Amino acid sequence: MSQRKEHIDKFYSLIDELERVCAKKFLKESNGRMKWPEKGVYFFFESNEIRENNNPRIVRVGTHAISKGSQQTLWKRLRQHKGRTNGTGNHRSSVFRKLIGFALINKQKLDYAFWGEDKNEINEKIKTSEISLELEVSSIIGSMPFLYLQVPGDSKKNNDRAFIETNSISLLSNKNKTDIIDKASDNWLGLHSGNKNVIESGLWNSDDTEKSYDPLFLAKLEAFIEKMKNDNR
Numbered sequence: 001m002s003q004r005k006e007h008i009d010k011f012y013s014l015i016d017e018l019e020r021v022c023a024k025k026f027l028k029e030s031n032g033r034m035k036w037p038e039k040g041v042y043f044f045f046e047s048n049e050i051r052e053n054n055n056p057r058i059v060r061v062g063t064h065a066i067s068k069g070s071q072q073t074l075w076k077r078l079r080q081h082k083g084r085t086n087g088t089g090n091h092r093s094s095v096f097r098k099l100i101g102f103a104l105i106n107k108q109k110l111d112y113a114f115w116g117e118d119k120n121e122i123n124e125k126i127k128t129s130e131i132s133l134e135l136e137v138s139s140i141i142g143s144m145p146f147l148y149l150q151v152p153g154d155s156k157k158n159n160d161r162a163f164i165e166t167n168s169i170s171l172l173s174n175k176n177k178t179d180i181i182d183k184a185s186d187n188w189l190g191l192h193s194g195n196k197n198v199i200e201s202g203l204w205n206s207d208d209t210e211k212s213y214d215p216l217f218l219a220k221l222e223a224f225i226e227k228m229k230n231d232n233r
Helices: 003-021 074-082 095-108 124-129 131-142 160-172 196-201 217-231
Strands: 040-050 056-062 145-150
Touching: 003 145, 003 160, 003 217, 040 074, 040 160, 056 160, 074 095, 074 131, 095 131, 124 131, 145 217, 160 217
Parallel strands: none
Antiparallel strands: 040 056, 040 145
């Protein structure tokens, strides 16, 4: 067994522990009135995406408030991915939404010439023309189960949230790895994304997929899960 395989198995055993602390949720059923930690890291799964051991496979890792002075909370970030209460959304404020939209465009051969273009150059007419695709993206993300981990700390570069996010992505990513572990299914929508990092990593992430991981992050991940467990007793 490769060392990376051991680390991935350890990572998922910790995620299983996290699920025992905080059950999976769906964004389509979530709102701001629910009890959310102010800051954290989140892990999305996807229907029909499974690991080599037939357990659910993580397809997206994310966080927030990693730039100095950021006031963004965990729920505000998740809400950007979820979209609006009427089912629409704004992919220009969520890379997650943007990547899924591109995958749908490519797979279904849709015509959305301005999808992903700079929001400063987009008028209301273009946004209105994109509503049907935004609705489809919201439906897909809303149906993905996810877990979150409370990770407090100041808003700054290289905080604990960034450390856990970056290394989780780098560990799970198959991009530039000699050992392909927990490969995406042949029917995974991300394979149509047009983004090499998504396609080769097997994740809905475009950053950090090519990096080497620091296995020490697993101890930090475990410590935050243990703290969350104790806080919830």
